[in-house]
Each structure stands twice: as C-alpha cells, then as structure tokens.
Amino acid sequence: MEENIIEMLNITKVFPGIVANDDITLQLRRGEIHALLGENGAGKSTLMSVLFGLYQAENGEIRKDGKKVRINNPNDANALGIGMVHQHFKLVGVFTVLENIILGVEPAKVGFLNRREARKKAIELMNRYGLKVDLDAMTEDITVGMQQRVEILKMLYRENDILIFDEPTAVLTPQEIKELLQIMRNLKNEGKSILFITHKLNEIMEVADRCTVLRKGKSVGTVVVAKTTKEELSRMMVGRDVDFTVRKAEKDTAEEILKVENLSVESHLHRNYAVKNVSFDVKGGEIVCIAGVDGNGQSELIYALTGLEKVARNSAAYDRHERKQKLTEDLKGKKFGEKFLLYFGYARENIADNARNFSKKFSASAKRITRRAKAVFMRKNENNETDSVYGRIMLCGKDITRSRIRTRSKTGLSHIPEDRHKHGLILDYSLEQNLVLQRYWEKEFQSAGFIRENNVRNYANKLIDVFDIRSGQGTETIMRSMSGGNQQKAIIAREVDKNFRLLIAVQPTRGLDIGAIEYIHKQLVKQRDEGKAVLLVSFELDEVMNLADRILVMHGGEIVGEFRPKETTVEELGLYMAGAKREPRQ
Amino acid sequence: MKNRNLKFFNKDNFKTMFKSKGMNNFYSALIAIACGLLVGLIVMLFINPLQAFAGLGNVIAGGFSGGTEGIANVFYYATPIIMTGLSVGFAFRTGLFNIGATGQYTMGMYFALYAAFMWQNVIPGKLLWVVCVLMGLIGGALWGIIPGLFKAYLNVNEVITSIMFNYIGMYLVDMLIKNNGAMFTATQQRTKIPPINSNIPKMGLNYIFPNTNINGGIIIAIIAAIILWVILNKTTFGYELKACGFNKEAAKYAGMNARQKIVVSMMIAGSMAGLGGTLMILAGNSNIYEPINQLAANGFTGIPVALLGMSNPLAIVLAGLFVSHLQRGGFYIQLLNFSPEIIDIIIGVIIYFSAFALIVKNLLAKLTAKNKGKPKKQKSKKLSAQTAGEQ
Numbered sequence: 013m014e015e016n017i018i019e020m021l022n023i024t025k026v027f028p029g030i031v032a033n034d035d036i037t038l039q040l041r042r043g044e045i046h047a048l049l050g051e052n053g054a055g056k057s058t059l060m061s062v063l064f065g066l067y068q069a070e071n072g073e074i075r076k077d078g079k080k081v082r083i084n085n086p087n088d089a090n091a092l093g094i095g096m097v098h099q100h101f102k103l104v105g106v107f108t109v110l111e112n113i114i115l116g117v118e119p120a121k122v123g124f125l126n127r128r129e130a131r132k133k134a135i136e137l138m139n140r141y142g143l144k145v146d147l148d149a150m151t152e153d154i155t156v157g158m159q160q161r162v163e164i165l166k167m168l169y170r171e172n173d174i175l176i177f178d179e180p181t182a183v184l185t186p187q188e189i190k191e192l193l194q195i196m197r198n199l200k201n202e203g204k205s206i207l208f209i210t211h212k213l214n215e216i217m218e219v220a221d222r223c224t225v226l227r228k229g230k231s232v233g234t235v236v237v238a239k240t241t242k243e244e245l246s247r248m249m250v251g252r253d254v255d256f257t258v259r260k261a262e263k264d265t266a267e268e269i270l271k272v273e274n275l276s277v278e279s280h281l282h283r284n285y286a287v288k289n290v291s292f293d294v295k296g297g298e299i300v301c302i303a304g305v306d307g308n309g310q311s312e313l314i315y316a317l318t319g320l321e322k323v324a325r326n327s328a329a330y331d332r333h334e335r336k337q338k339l340t341e342d343l344k345g346k347k348f349g350e351k352f353l354l355y356f357g358y359a360r361e362n363i364a365d366n367a368r369n370f371s372k373k374f375s376a377s378a379k380r381i382t383r384r385a386k387a388v389f390m391r392k393n394e395n396n397e398t399d400s401v402y403g404r405i406m407l408c409g410k411d412i413t414r415s416r417i418r419t420r421s422k423t424g425l426s427h428i429p430e431d432r433h434k435h436g437l438i439l440d441y442s443l444e445q446n447l448v449l450q451r452y453w454e455k456e457f458q459s460a461g462f463i464r465e466n467n468v469r470n471y472a473n474k475l476i477d478v479f480d481i482r483s484g485q486g487t488e489t490i491m492r493s494m495s496g497g498n499q500q501k502a503i504i505a506r507e508v509d510k511n512f513r514l515l516i517a518v519q520p521t522r523g524l525d526i527g528a529i530e531y532i533h534k535q536l537v538k539q540r541d542e543g544k545a546v547l548l549v550s551f552e553l554d555e556v557m558n559l560a561d562r563i564l565v566m567h568g569g570e571i572v573g574e575f576r577p578k579e580t581t582v583e584e585l586g587l588y589m590a591g592a593k594r595e596p597r598q
Numbered sequence: 599m600k601n602r603n604l605k606f607f608n609k610d611n612f613k614t615m616f617k618s619k620g621m622n623n624f625y626s627a628l629i630a631i632a633c634g635l636l637v638g639l640i641v642m643l644f645i646n647p648l649q650a651f652a653g654l655g656n657v658i659a660g661g662f663s664g665g666t667e668g669i670a671n672v673f674y675y676a677t678p679i680i681m682t683g684l685s686v687g688f689a690f691r692t693g694l695f696n697i698g699a700t701g702q703y704t705m706g707m708y709f710a711l712y713a714a715f716m717w718q719n720v721i722p723g724k725l726l727w728v729v730c731v732l733m734g735l736i737g738g739a740l741w742g743i744i745p746g747l748f749k750a751y752l753n754v755n756e757v758i759t760s761i762m763f764n765y766i767g768m769y770l771v772d773m774l775i776k777n778n779g780a781m782f783t784a785t786q787q788r789t790k791i792p793p794i795n796s797n798i799p800k801m802g803l804n805y806i807f808p809n810t811n812i813n814g815g816i817i818i819a820i821i822a823a824i825i826l827w828v829i830l831n832k833t834t835f836g837y838e839l840k841a842c843g844f845n846k847e848a849a850k851y852a853g854m855n856a857r858q859k860i861v862v863s864m865m866i867a868g869s870m871a872g873l874g875g876t877l878m879i880l881a882g883n884s885n886i887y888e889p890i891n892q893l894a895a896n897g898f899t900g901i902p903v904a905l906l907g908m909s910n911p912l913a914i915v916l917a918g919l920f921v922s923h924l925q926r927g928g929f930y931i932q933l934l935n936f937s938p939e940i941i942d943i944i945i946g947v948i949i950y951f952s953a954f955a956l957i958v959k960n961l962l963a964k965l966t967a968k969n970k971g972k973p974k975k976q977k978s979k980k981l982s983a984q985t986a987g988e989q
Contacts, residue, residue, distance in 0.1 A: 318851075320850065320851060416853065416855075417850065417851070417852075417853040418853030418854075419853075420853075421853050427851070429851060434845075434847050434848070435847050435848055435850075435851040436848065436851070437845075437848060438841050438844045438845045438848050438849070439844070439845065440844045440845075441840075441841070441844065445837070449841075449848070449852045450852055450853070452834055452837055453834055457834075458833075458834045461833045461834055461835055462832050462833050462834075463832060463833060463834055463837060465832075
C-alpha cells in the first residue's frame with residue numbers, strides 16, 4: 013500500500029508572467045485516491061498537464077514505480093497507463109459517442125473497424141459503472157453532463173491504471189456525484205490509483221485518502237484526509253477563513269422585468285419539445301433559480317430567452333405528442349376493433365389540429381402584416397402583442413419574442429452563457445477585445461466605424477482593476493491562455509458592467525474554486541440588491557438554496573414546481589427534479 | 599504600488615512577446631523558403647548537374663537578373679497575384695476558404711473589358727479606366743457574393759460552390775466574349791486589344807522604370823491591401839468579421855449578424871479578385887484574353903500567396919512580390935535549358951513548409967529556450983503549446 017506508483021518530484025513550470033508550478037512534489041500511492049486541492053490558477057491543471065505530457069516542466073522529474081520516465085506527449089502518458097478526464101472535454105463533436113470512446117484504440121480486424129466488439133465492451137463498461145449514454149448519439153448533440161460521461165468511459169475503455177479526474181463532478185447532479193464517488197471507490201478497490209482534482213471539500217472528505225493542497229503555484233502540504241477537517245483544508249487552500257454562506261438582506265421585489273408566457277422550444281435531440289409551454293416571471297430585486305437535472309430543457313429555455321434559439325410555435329405538435337402518448341397507453345390490451353376506432357379518432361384529431369393551426373398561423377401573419385403596414389404608413393408604433401401561436405417573452409414591458417440578439421441586449425439583457433468557450437468568449441481575441449464584445453458598437457468605443465483603441469484599453473484596464481482579472485500580459489493577453497476562473501471573471505465583468513435590467517447566468521460557477529465562487533455569488537447578490545433581476549440556472553442544489561429568492565424546478569421541459577428556499581428542503585427539490593412529484597398543471 | 603508594478607510588468611512582457619512572435623514568424627518563413635530552394639536545387643541537380651548551381655543562382659536572383667526591366671516585371675506580374683492573394687486571405691480571416699478567386703478574377707476581367715469596349719465612346723477620355731476598374735470590382739463582387747449567399751442562408755460549403763462557380767464563370771465569360779463582335783476577333787481567337795483610354799495609367803512609375811511593362815496597377819494593389827488591413831484591424835466591421843471567423847457561435851451571442859458578415863466578406867473577397875483580373879487585362883501592354891476554356895492560373899496562385907502572407911494583407915503584398923520574384927527567376931532559368939516549372943515545385947515546397955509553421959515555431963522556441971535558459975523567453979512556446987492542448 014505504501015508503494016508510490018507515480019512520483020512528481022520538484023516540478024517547476026513557468027508561463028509568461030506566472031510561475032504556474034513552483035517546486036511541487038506529489039506522490040501517488042498504488043490504490044489510493046489522492047485529491048489535489050487548490051484555487052483557480054493555483055496550478056492544479058498545469059501540474060496534471062505536465063503529468064499527462066501536454067506541457068514539459070522546466071525542472072523536476074517524474075517517476076513511475078521508482079523509475080524515472082519522460083512524458084513528452086499524451087501518448088507516452090497513455091503507454092504508462094495514465095488516463096485523464098479533462099476539465100474541457102476533448103471529444104470529436106461529429107463522431108458518435110461510441111466512436112469517441114474507441115478513438116485511438118479502435119478494435120480492428122484486418123484494418124476494418126470492429127464496431128460490434130467495441131460496442132460490447134462499451135456496454136459492459138456502461139453497465140458495470142452505471143454510466144448510461146446513448147452510444148449512437150452525435151457527441152456534439154448531447155449535453156455537457158453526458159459528454160463528461162463519455163470522457164470517463166473513454167478512460168475506462170483504455171484500462172488505465174492511473175486515472176486523473178480533472179474536476180469531474182462540476183457538471184453532475186447530486187445523485188450522479190454520489191454514483192461517481194462510488195465508482196471511484198470501486199476503481200480504487202480494483203487497485204487503480206486515482207488523482208482527483210477538485211475544490212469541493214465535501215467530496216474530498218467523502219472519498220479521498222490523502223490530499224495535496226496547492227496555493228499560488230506552491231505546494232502547501234499533503235495531509236491524510238481522515239485526520240483533518242473541512243475548515244482546515246479550506247484554510248490551507250485559500251490562506252484565510254472562508255465564509256461558506258451567502259449573506260443576503262431581505263428585499264422587496266420591485267416591478268416585473270421578465271415575463272414569459274407559454275414558451276416552447278424545439279429540441280435538436282428528439283422530435284419533441286425541449287421546453288413545453290413554460291410561463292414564469294422575474295421581478296427586479298430577486299434572484300430566481302431554475303433548478304433541475306442537466307438536460308431537462310434549461311439550456312434551451314435560456315437560448316430562447318437570449319435569442320440564440322428560435323421560439324417554437326406552440327402548435328399542434330405539442331398536443332400531438334401528448335395525444336400520442338395517451339394513445340399508446342389506451343391501446344394496451346385492446347381488441348382489434350377498438351384499436352381501429354382509437355386510431356381513427358387520433359388521426360381525425362390530428363387533421364383537425366393541422367387545419368386549426370394553419371388558420372391560426374395564417375391569421376397571425378395577416379395580423380403581423382397589417383401591423384407593420386400601420387407602423388409604416390400611419391406612423392403608429394403600437395406596443396404589439398405577439399401572435400398567439402408563439403409564446404411571449406416580455407422584457408421591461410417590451411415584446412422580444414422574435415427580436416434579434418442585439419435588440420435584446422440593448423433592451424437590458426445580460427447573459428453569462430453556459431459554455432464560455434463556445435458562446436462567451438472568442439478565445440483567439442485578446443482580453444480587451446473580449447471585454448468589449450457586447451459594447452464595441454457603442455459611441456464610447458467606436459467613431460464612424462473605427463475602433464477607439466485607447467478607450468477600449470482604458471475601459472479594459474478599468475474592468476481588470478475592478479473585477480480583479482488576472483492575466484499574463486494585461487489587456488493584450490490572448491484569452492485562450494488565461495485560466496478558466498479568470499476567463500469567467502472576464503465574462504462576468506463584461507456582462508455586469510453594461511446597461512442591463514435582467515442578468516441571465518447559466519452555471520456561472522461551473523468548474524470554479526471556492527474563492528471564485530464566493531466572488532461570483534457576491535456579484536449576483538449585488539446586482540439583485542441594486543434592483544436588477546437575476547435568473548440563475550444551476551445544477552448545484554447548495555447554490556440554489558443559498559442564492560435563490562424563488563426556485564423553479566424544471567423536469568422534462570416543464571416547470572413542475574415553484575418554491576421559496578425557506579419553505580422547502582433539498583430532498584423535496586430532488587423529488588421534483590427527478591420527476592417523482594409535480595404540481596398540477598395550470 | 600502593487601498595481602503599478604503589475605502594469606509595468608505586463609507592458610514589458612507584451613513587448614518581448616510581440617518581438618519574439620514576429621521574429622519567430624519571420625524565421626519560420628525563412629526556413630520554409632530555404633527548404634523550398636533546397637528541393638529546387640535537388641531537382642535541378644537531377645536534371646542537369648552542371649548547370650544546377652547556376653540555375654539556383656538565377657532563381658534566387660529572380661527579377662534582379664533582368665536589371666530594371668526585370669524588377670519592373672516583378673512588380674508587373676505581382677499585381678494580379680497580390681489581388682487574388684488578398685481575396686483568399688481576406689476570406690480566410692472570416693473563416694471562409696475562397697477557392698473561387700479564379701472565377702471572380704475572370705468575371706472581374708470580363709466586366710472591365712465590357713466597359714472598355716462597349717462604353718469607350720460614351721465615357722469621356724481617361725475616365726474610362728476608372729469606370730473599368732469599378733466594373734471589375736462589381737464583377738468580382740457579384741461572383742463572390744453568390745457562394746456567400748449559399749453559405750450564409752443554405753449552409754452550403756463555400757468551397758464546393760466557389761469551385762463550381764470557377765467553371766461557370768469561366769465558360770460564361772468565354773461564351774459572352776465569343777458572341778460579342780465588338781470585343782472578339784474571330785480570326786485570331788482572342789479579344790481585341792483594349793482601347794488606350796481604358797489602360798491603367800503609369801502613375802509616375804515610368805520615370806523610375808522607363809521603357810518597361812510597369813503601370814499603376816501595383817500602386818492600386820498596395821492601396822487595396824492597406825485598405826483591407828485598416829478594415830480588418832481598425833474598424834468595428836473588421837472586428838466583427840474576425841469574430842465570425844474565430845468563433846461563429848460567440849459572434850452570434852454578441853449580437854452580430856453572422857450571415858450578413860459571411861456575405862459581405864465574400865463580396866469583398868470577390869471584388870479583390872475581380873480587381874486583380876482588371877489590373878491584369880488593362881495593364882496597357884496590349885494584353886488580350888483568349889477564350890480557350892482554361893481557368894486563370896493567377897486565381898489559384900492567390901492561395902499560396904495568402905498562405906505565405908498568413909492572411910495579413912500587408913504581408914500578402916510582400917508574399918505576392920516574392921512569388922512573382924521567383925517566377926521571374928523561373929523565366930530566366932530557361933536560358934540554362936531548365937523548364938520554368940521548377941519554380942512551381944519550389945513554391946509548392948515553400949507553401950508546404952510554411953504550413954508547418956507552427957511546428958517550426960515550436961522548435962525554434964524550444965531551441966531559444968534551451969540556449970537562453972530564461973523562462974521569460976518562452977511566450978510563443980507556451981502559446982503554441984496551449985493551442986496544441988486545446989486541439
């Protein structure tokens with residue numbers, strides 16, 4: 013047990029302006045779960061990248077089983093049995109899940125891919141570890157949570173002995189985390205060694221044997237988890253005592269800022285609606301949390317609100333789906349004649365629906381055209397109500413159901429997106445260019461189409477100071493080279509420092525450390541206290557309970573319950589999230 | 599106090615980074631060129647070992663071995679490939695691969711020719727060439743905008759449409775020219791010589807290079823490059839274009855109209871190629887067009903020029919001049935009984951190696967890091983390592 017399988021001795025890794033790892037020693041014993049704890053930018057990811065061969069250290073050496081090894085690239089690491097689940101997934105979007113799992117170790121017979129064997133092995137792994145994934149789904153179509161599972165399966169498929177988990181629980185629900193931790197224990201019992209990078213102290217206390225704490229690129233020490241406490245660990249990590257609770261004054265809510273009525277969004281994954289007939293509102297001075305398990309329509313709802321996705325027609329398709337489900341239930345155990353009648357009724361209703369829907373659509377577009385004509389010819393700009401076929405999104409009293417993204421942004425919408433690399437940032441742009449991404453067209457930053465570079469730089473410097481964004485080369489830093497936490501800080505700085513009434517934040521703390529989370533929570537509460545409306549989507553119930561003034565639970569694309577955090581419990585929310593309970597539909 | 603330190607540190611850092619990045623780009627280009635010349639030398643050694651080194655000398659000397667006339671020819675032949683290079687490079691920055699520069703080039707040329715022949719009596723005097731240039735821009739833009747529309751609104755890959763439009767454009771132009779008696783001389787199977795008024799003026803260059811082919815086209819090309827550079831780097835429009843090129847989703851998130859950007863970008867790219875065709879045909883050396891159903895080579899040469907110039911408009915000017923210089927060298931090695939195709943081999947190898955620029959850069963950064971032993975000098979390595987990691 014005491015034998016070290018991997019030793020990283022006196023590792024030093026320097027990046028421009030930052031010493032990412034300063035003389036760090038890490039020893040992983042065979043068959044233990046070793047946690048690596050530290051704030052963002054403390055050097056955890058860098059250290060693991062050195063071990064995985066993505067970076068080469070300037071100083072220090074790596075030993076496996078006591079023998080010195082050189083790891084120049086991930087292939088070397090794989091050959092040594094080191095597998096890694098990255099924080100940002102390394103998956104091929106246009107491959108199916110199965111193809112991604114076997115990527116690089118494809119079982120082949122005379123050059124032909126043997127999918128059947130691969131599938132068999134993948135299914136066996138899926139069953140053994142309870143990691144259910146649709147093997148034939150396109151990877152880019154599945155949710156972040158599912159992609160995480162693919163990454164874990166990939167590693168398991170390669171039968172690696174040393175497993176690095178880079179913040180694996182950040183995207184999972186409480187239940188899934190429990191399962192994952194169980195998996196990790198199983199793996200440990202099978203003799204595998206695990207390096208577990210995280211900043212969630214609960215998980216470390218629950219599963220890890222030992223824990224090495226990093227702070228600002230230096231190793232603070234390695235402790236045996238059984239002999240320490242959460243408080244001590246957090247003190248080691250942050251260097252001071254951390255306040256876990258969010259302080260929040262009671263506040264009266266002001267006027268309604270966002271009002272959503274009968275909103276539906278089509279799904280890209282299946283022929284059904286991702287969001288079905290959702291109605292809710294958000295008032296100034298309150299934080300409304302949307303809780304739910306990943307993939308229950310939260311992302312699509314936010315896309316529709318922010319304009320990244322079109323609002324679907326609230327048409328027959330939805331009713332039709334319901335009806336079809338009812339039909340399949342009704343059909344059970346019926347005789348042929350009865351079945352026929354049922355089918356007949358079903359078809360008739362569908363046809364009637366189509367006709368009704370068509371006339372609705374037709375009259376709606378006729379209405380729209382007359383309204384436009386009125387606006388043009390009679391200079392009458394009514395604050396129009398939208399066509400009844402679509403749902404309605406009202407922001408600050410203005411209908412934005414079918415507005416452009418820029419119009420929404422001008423009307424007072426700020427959006428901290430779920431995927432900061434896909435939506436939030438242009439990674440090849442510099443920090444300053446990213447900081448003006450939502451405002452570059454304003455008078456302050458351009459005149460006659462030319463960018464006012466001095467103003468941009470001054471503004472960026474101001475934000476960097478105020479929001480404490482840390483980077484290697486100041487405003488000129490290329491976004492790609494910044495740490496995840498600082499990238500997120502940049503987005504928050506950009507979205508909060510503009511004229512807005514509603515802030516939509518989707519998992520703003522995903523993959524961040526305690527210090528950064530505390531910071532972001534404070535920012536959200538600050539906006540609320542200033543009378544802004546905040547709509548927060550989070551998969552972490554602790555966060556939801558801590559921050560929310562009101563909680564909406566989503567399941568299967570519908571809002572199944574509304575709660576106030578003081579009047580409910582995590583367990584009750586969990587039941588609603590899982591779909592075991594729901595409030596009667598209005 | 600702490601803050602001031604930090605700022606100073608950053609500024610300093612930035613300067614060194616900029617320096618080392620630029621230098622690395624330059625070095626990697628030099629290495630690619632050296633590799634290309636080496637391969638050219640090897641080929642020549644196989645063909646004619648005795649003359650090989652003399653041939654290499656000719657290639658390196660390029661246009662200079664022809665004296666004033668040679669240098670003037672470098673500029674003269676560089677003009678159209680700079681324009682097509684700008685076309686390809688500009689589209690690259692918006693994330694589009696405009697392989698249709700040839701078609702746009704031919705189309706622009708046709709529009710300019712049409713104006714020159716058909717309107718020569720309508721438009722007074724020297725104004726004719728200005729109108730021709732404008733028509734060339736419009737013709738190229740028209741042929742660029744169609745693949746752009748397909749891409750933006752129907753999500754058809756621009757590579758496929760623009761290749762197809764190369765052929766459609768070429769055959770269309772050939773057909774139109776053959777059917778137009780005012781432009782075409784059937785006995786010689788070529789267009790007539792464009793009227794004098796439609797020729798691009800010399801713009802004073804004939805005083806520097808007397809009695810040569812040179813004309814104001816190269817000046818127009820350089821002005822176009824500067825305008826594109828300003829658009830890309832100084833305007834909000836360029837900011838939007840590049841944003842769409844780097845990350846379309848994020849551009850959409852920021853409220854930019856990605857579709858419109860694609861169309862406009864293809865339009866500008868097309869107009870640049872069209873201008874290239876115009877500047878070629880109206881160069882004032884009795885240039886003619888033969889409708890023999892062949893795609894214009896200058897359009898395709900634009901792709902390596904854009905690659906060599908790393909899609910930076912100003913660098914594309916230099917790349918175009920360099921490629922033209924080599925091509926002149928290819929012209930002169932014919933005196934040594936080598937075929938000028940060796941130049942195409944050399945250019946091909948150079949492009950091939952500049953595609954490895956990242957690897958070369960990494961290698962260089964590693965070498966410098968080892969030599970200097972200072973952590974400060976590692977910026978570019980880190981950046982490229984980071985990109986490699988992200989991929």
